[in-house]
Amino acid sequence: METSCSKTRNPFTGAEANAVGVKVDGVSKTYAGTEVLSNISFDVLPGEIFVLMGPSGSGKSVLLRQIAGLELPTVGTVRVDGQDPSLEETRDRVRLALVFQAGALFNSLSVYDNLALYPREHRSGTEASIRERVMHALRILSVEDAVSKFPSELSGGMKKRVSIARALVMEPQLLLYDEPTSELDPVMSATISEIIATLKNEYSVTSIVVTHDRSLALTIANRVGILMDGKLITLGTPKELAATKDPALVDFLYPKIDIQNPRFKKLENQKTS
Amino acid sequence: MNTTQQTARVGLFFLLGVALVWVTFETLSDGKIFAERTHTLIAGFDDLKELKNGDDVRQAGVKVGSVQLTRLAGRRAEAVLQIDPKVPIASDAVATIVMSGLIGGNYVAIDMGSNGAPSLPDGAEIRTASTPDLNTLMSEIGGLGKQLQDSLGSFSKAINGDGKAGGGIIQKLDKLVSDNSSRVDATMANLQEITGKINRGEGTLGKLVNDPKLHDELLAAVTDIRSTAAQAKEFVANAEGIMDQVKSGQGPLGTLVYDQKSADDLKASIANIRAVSDKLAKGEGTLGKLINDPGLYNSAQVTIKKVDRTLDGLSDSGPITAVGIVVNALF
Amino acid sequence: MKQINAILEGVGSVVQLLFRSLSYTGSLPRQGARFIEQCYMIGYTTLPIVAILSFFIGTVLALEAGYAMQDFGAKEFIGSLVGLSMARELGPMMTAVLLAGRVGSAITAELASMKVYQEIDALTTMNIPAAKILVLPRLAAVLVMMPVLIVIANIVGWFGGSVVARYVSYVGISPQAYFAALRHYTKFKDVMNGMEKAEVFGFVVVLVCCDIGLNTRGGPREIGAAVTRGVVVSLILILVLDYFVTKILL
Numbered sequence: 001m002e003t004s005c006s007k008t009r010n011p012f013t014g015a016e017a018n019a020v021g022v023k024v025d026g027v028s029k030t031y032a033g034t035e036v037l038s039n040i041s042f043d044v045l046p047g048e049i050f051v052l053m054g055p056s057g058s059g060k061s062v063l064l065r066q067i068a069g070l071e072l073p074t075v076g077t078v079r080v081d082g083q084d085p086s087l088e089e090t091r092d093r094v095r096l097a098l099v100f101q102a103g104a105l106f107n108s109l110s111v112y113d114n115l116a117l118y119p120r121e122h123r124s125g126t127e128a129s130i131r132e133r134v135m136h137a138l139r140i141l142s143v144e145d146a147v148s149k150f151p152s153e154l155s156g157g158m159k160k161r162v163s164i165a166r167a168l169v170m171e172p173q174l175l176l177y178d179e180p181t182s183e184l185d186p187v188m189s190a191t192i193s194e195i196i197a198t199l200k201n202e203y204s205v206t207s208i209v210v211t212h213d214r215s216l217a218l219t220i221a222n223r224v225g226i227l228m229d230g231k232l233i234t235l236g237t238p239k240e241l242a243a244t245k246d247p248a249l250v251d252f253l254y255p256k257i258d259i260q261n262p263r264f265k266k267l268e269n270q271k272t273s
Numbered sequence: 274m275n276t277t278q279q280t281a282r283v284g285l286f287f288l289l290g291v292a293l294v295w296v297t298f299e300t301l302s303d304g305k306i307f308a309e310r311t312h313t314l315i316a317g318f319d320d321l322k323e324l325k326n327g328d329d330v331r332q333a334g335v336k337v338g339s340v341q342l343t344r345l346a347g348r349r350a351e352a353v354l355q356i357d358p359k360v361p362i363a364s365d366a367v368a369t370i371v372m373s374g375l376i377g378g379n380y381v382a383i384d385m386g387s388n389g390a391p392s393l394p395d396g397a398e399i400r401t402a403s404t405p406d407l408n409t410l411m412s413e414i415g416g417l418g419k420q421l422q423d424s425l426g427s428f429s430k431a432i433n434g435d436g437k438a439g440g441g442i443i444q445k446l447d448k449l450v451s452d453n454s455s456r457v458d459a460t461m462a463n464l465q466e467i468t469g470k471i472n473r474g475e476g477t478l479g480k481l482v483n484d485p486k487l488h489d490e491l492l493a494a495v496t497d498i499r500s501t502a503a504q505a506k507e508f509v510a511n512a513e514g515i516m517d518q519v520k521s522g523q524g525p526l527g528t529l530v531y532d533q534k535s536a537d538d539l540k541a542s543i544a545n546i547r548a549v550s551d552k553l554a555k556g557e558g559t560l561g562k563l564i565n566d567p568g569l570y571n572s573a574q575v576t577i578k579k580v581d582r583t584l585d586g587l588s589d590s591g592p593i594t595a596v597g598i599v600v601n602a603l604f
Numbered sequence: 605m606k607q608i609n610a611i612l613e614g615v616g617s618v619v620q621l622l623f624r625s626l627s628y629t630g631s632l633p634r635q636g637a638r639f640i641e642q643c644y645m646i647g648y649t650t651l652p653i654v655a656i657l658s659f660f661i662g663t664v665l666a667l668e669a670g671y672a673m674q675d676f677g678a679k680e681f682i683g684s685l686v687g688l689s690m691a692r693e694l695g696p697m698m699t700a701v702l703l704a705g706r707v708g709s710a711i712t713a714e715l716a717s718m719k720v721y722q723e724i725d726a727l728t729t730m731n732i733p734a735a736k737i738l739v740l741p742r743l744a745a746v747l748v749m750m751p752v753l754i755v756i757a758n759i760v761g762w763f764g765g766s767v768v769a770r771y772v773s774y775v776g777i778s779p780q781a782y783f784a785a786l787r788h789y790t791k792f793k794d795v796m797n798g799m800e801k802a803e804v805f806g807f808v809v810v811l812v813c814c815d816i817g818l819n820t821r822g823g824p825r826e827i828g829a830a831v832t833r834g835v836v837v838s839l840i841l842i843l844v845l846d847y848f849v850t851k852i853l854l
Contacts, residue, residue, distance in 0.1 A: 036850070069727050091731040098729040103678035121732045170730065283643040284650070297755055302792040327791070350746025424803065 019046030019204045020094055020173045022067060026076035029062055029230075036062050037230045039076070047204035049196060051217040054227035055252065060210040061101065063227065064176050065207060068098045080174060096175060097167035101178040103159035105151040111138070111162050112147045115169045130206045137165040140195065156183040164192065175199065181216050189213065193220050214253055218242065226252065302327070311338070312462045314358040321350040322379060324370055329380040330354050332362070340381060354399070355383060361392030368401045384424060445546075458512045461505055468502075555584045618815045621735060625743060625811075628736035638741040645649075646728030646810075647740070647749030653706065657758035659696050662686055662764030669806065670768070679777055683785030686765035688751050692801075695757040697846060699750070700805030704838035705777025708813040709740060712834030716827040724818065737815045743807060750806040751799045758795060762786060762804045767788050801849050808845060809838045 022044040029037040029257040036059045046052040050058045057193055069085030105114050108126050109179040115134040119125055125133070138144040141161040146154055154162065167175060177196070181189040184218045197220050212218055217224055217240040225235045226249065234241070234249060244250065321343055330338040338356035346350070356362060363386025371382045393399060450457075450537065632639065669682045715738060718724050724734050762783075769777040813834040820830040 065725075066726075068729050070728055087732075088731065093731070096729055098726070100726060101720045102721065104726040105724070106723050107717070107721070117732065118730045121730070121737070276640075279644050280640045282648050283640050287643070287748065287752060290647075290749075290755055293759060294751060297759065297795055298792045301787060301795065448702050477756040537707055 018123070018207050018238070019169040020081045022050075022174065022206065022208065023079040023082075024063075024067065024076075025064055025079070027073040027078060028075040029066065029071070031072045035230060037073070040227075040230075040232045041076075042225055042232060042235055044206060044208060044272070045222075046206055047200065048209045048222045049200050049209065049220050051221035051224045052208065052210045052227060052251075053212060053214070053217050053224060055212065058227040059230040060227050061178055064098070064208065064210050066177055068096060068176055074245070092161040096170045096174045096176070097170045097172035098176040099164050099167045099178060099180055101182065103151070103156075105154075105159055105163055105166070107151050109150075110147075111149050111151070111154070112232070114151070114162065115166050116168050122211070125233075128250055133169055134165075137168040140168065141165045141191070157185065157188060161186060161188065162253075164195070168195075172205060175205055176206045177207065177211070179211055179213075180209060181211065181213045187217065192216075196220050216234075312358040312362075312395050313341070314354045314356055314362065314368075314393060315396070316352045316354055316381065316401050317346065317349045317398065318352065318370065318401055319349060319403055321352055322370055324352055324381065330383065331355060332360065332383045333385060337383070352381065358395075362399065363387060363390040364393050364397075365390045365398060366393070368399045368464045369404045371404065415458050449546060449550075452546070454512055457508055461509055462510065464505060464511075467497075612813070614648060614691060617806050617819060618812055621818070622811055622814045624733065624735040625739040628733065628740050630749060632744055634735065637742050638737060639744055642745035643749055645710070646703070646806075647752055650703065650706055650749075650753060654702055654753050654757050655721050655760045657698055658690070658695065658706045660689060660763040661765040664763030664767045665689055665694070665761075666668060666765035666768035666775065667772060670772060672779075674774055679775060680781060680785055681789075682765065682769055682775065682777060683782040683787075684789030686782075687762060687786035687790035688759040688794060690758050690765075691790055691798045693798070693850075694848075695754055695761060696798045696802035696805060697842065699723045699753050699757050700809060700842045703746075703750075703753075703806055704813075704842065706837055707746075707834060708809045708838045709831050709835050711810060711813040712817040712831045713807060713827060715814055716820035716830040717824070719818055719820045720822070720824055720827060723800055733816055738818075739811070742814060746806040748808045749757045750802045754794070754799050758798070761796055797853050800853060803848070804845060804849050805842050808841055812837055812841060 023038055024042050024044075027037055030037060040063065042050075052063065054060050062071070066073050067080070067085065069078070069080070069087070072086055078085060080092050080096065082089060082217055083094070085091065085094075095242050102246045105111075106117065109117065112134060119130045119262065120127075120132065124130075135144060135147070138147055141164055143158055143161045143165060146158055146162060149262065151159060151162070160180070163176075164180065175196075180192050180196070185190065193216055196209065196227060200207060200220075207216070209220070218241070219237050223235065224241055224243075226231050227233070228248075234244070234246070241249070241253065244253075248257055292312065324340060324343055326340055326342060328340045329336050330340065337360040338354055340352050341355045342353040344353070354368070362383060366383050366386035368381050368383045370379055372379055611749065665686045666682050669685045670679060673679050673681065715724075715734075718738075719732075727734055727737070766779045766782045769775050769778055769782045816834040817828055820826050
């Protein structure tokens with residue numbers, strides 16, 4: 001496991017701040033009697049890239065919402081930099097950004113206003129400096145052409161990139177990504193990987209990435225956790241995972257289409273008939 | 274749409290709204306946003322009745338101000354009047370509270386005062402007079418009705434008698450006639466004698482009858498006389514009835530003839546009657562006064578005038594209903 | 605029991621939202637653009653329908669009053685009847701109902717869709733409270749715009765009444781007589797009374813619709829359900845509040 005430096009550097013201003021760690025302790029989440037997460041504990045070290053993997057419906061996104069403080073766990077605690085992320089004071093002190101799977105751009109605002117909302121509301125800098133930051137972030141994700149468009153005019157991939165740009169403008173200390181590379185072409189996926197890695201390497205931004213993109217996970221992660229049915233079944237470096245002999249993990253990481261599976265047989269029959 | 278345009282529209286819209294609120298205010302409460310210079314007068318009343326803040330103050334029916342405030346001041350009620358300073362109020366002008374209709378709506382009426390009187394300064398107190406409101410008016414009319422009823426009652430008592438005091442005018446007249454029937458009888462006899470003489474052609478009348486020139490005149494006279502004779506016949510019939518009664522010893526005459534003692538009584542009672550009628554003529558006693566006393570006549574007239582004025586006052590405030598109420602109160 | 609619980613929860617949530625929004629009042633001067641935008645939505649775009657409706661309410665009032673009063677010669681009071689009922693009751697009430705239908709539904713739909721598409725969550729992670737930038741400007745806008753709408757509704761309604769009074773044969777009262785009666789019995793106090801009422805209605809409609817929008821859970825289907833709920837709850841609240849506010853203001 002790599003150790004990380006204790007300071008984050010602001011990607012725009014270069015100002016330094018403490019790198020932020022996350023501690024998830026015995027978290028369980030129940031919705032209407034159904035347990036979605038059960039007793040999950042792990043630490044994310046300051047400046048680390050932590051990847052959460054798992055099949056659909058395994059509770060990855062729910063866990064991410066607990067870490068972002070959008071929901072409170074039924075049992076257990078989440079601590080970001082030692083504090084409860086659902087409190088306004090914590091979010092005031094620790095800049096935390098979440099890249100939503102569907103983008104969650106503000107539909108009533110233009111792309112520019114979407115990005116400028118955070119610095120404007122928190123009164124960081126003049127309108128000119130805000131404009132500079134916004135354009136910079138858009139350029140990083142090569143969506144500067146979309147600056148005056150509205151979210152409804154953007155494609156899914158564009159939305160995702162704008163959404164990542166919006167997170168960058170927030171100059172986050174902790175960045176949470178929910179499926180950052182879904183809906184993106186392989187070239188753009190690679191760019192995203194680079195961005196995440198650059199943020200970590202140069203600015204020591206702590207990142208938690210939820211994905212089922214195996215190659216992304218194994219490329220950028222310092223550590224990978226795998227969630228199945230709400231349980232954290234394994235936690236380790238990409239190397240450790242690649243070397244695993246656990247059949248369940250192997251099935252998940254390297255899925256094979258079994259053409260002898262009765263379900264495929266059935267489909268074949270339907271096609272021929 | 275661009276933001277400037279939107280801002281402009283909202284601004285315009287808001288200003289329009291403010292302007293309309295102001296217009297509404299001006300129209301509905303005669304505008305006091307910019308406190309205009311007003312003259313304040315204080316009017317003290319025993320009772321402000323239904324006077325409210327904002328009611329009109331009118332001089333000769335023209336609105337000259339409004340009631341700013343009503344308040345209690347010690348043992349009286351005060352209305353603070355705001356008067357247009359351009360309208361001078363004479364120092365001897367009198368303020369009254371007037372109903373502008375039967376259903377609510379009072380205003381303060383100020384009269385013109387005398388010509389040339391100095392005008393009241395700001396904050397001065399104006400002279401006031403209380404006017405009867407509907408309720409006091411109604412109770413007064415009720416009292417008036419009772420008085421009228423009482424006087425009418427005593428009048429009819431005087432005419433018909435009330436059984437205790439021994440008969441009213443009618444009975445007394447009746448008695449008068451029956452008591453003096455003997456004299457009437459004598460008169461009738463005389464009349465008979467005269468007509469007999471006429472028949473026989475004696476005297477002036479006899480000559481008249483024989484004079485053909487005077488026939489027509491005589492005829493008219495005879496018609497008159499005939500009707501008189503018919504009446505006389507009636508009298509005679511009465512007299513005959515009375516004579517029968519006298520013969521059989523019934524009635525006052527019977528006793529008069531056959532009973533010396535009662536004859537004396539009769540004389541005394543006739544003397545009484547004479548005294549009564551003398552008194553009547555001189556204006557003594559209730560009935561006499563009723564007939565002869567000019568004071569009583571005057572007071573009746575005053576009463577009637579009062580009713581008249583009351584009706585006038587009422588008709589000012591609502592003719593139909595007021596008359597209806599008066600009629601109900603009277604009957 | 606479940607329903608009572610739901611109502612109590614709703615009340616609690618609305619009250620919380622109210623206090624949270626009010627706690628950001630200081631930020632209002634910096635939210636000028638959003639405030640103007642909401643003023644435009646709530647006031648300017650609602651004006652035509654408010655004017656049309658008020659005009660016809662005025663005409664119907666005059667028509668009914670004229671019909672009922674012609675038998676006992678009280679037609680002169682049509683002006684006062686239309687004047688008072690528009691100013692005190694129908695102006696504020698109908699404007700609030702229109703506001704619920706037109707603005708309330710739009711607010712619920714917008715906030716519900718923001719919630720469903722995680723825009724609200726995004727605001728939360730940005731530490732920008734929804735109460736501050738979404739609810740507060742709307743509340744301020746409705747407070748500013750409601751009196752404007754009401755005064756226009758009143759005047760248009762009064763005018764509508766005068767048109768009927770003048771041109772309907774069995775009413776036949778001159779506009780002068782109509783407005784004289786109106787002025788004699790309708791005081792500015794009555795208009796103010798109606799405005800105070802309308803402020804309460806408008807504020808409650810916007811607040812409740814915001815709350816219902818922000819509490820939407822689930823998928824896009826829930827947006828429609830939230831809009832329906834917002835409008836229905838608003839209408840019920842308007843009518844219930846009408847009684848109590850009138851009683852307090854009398």
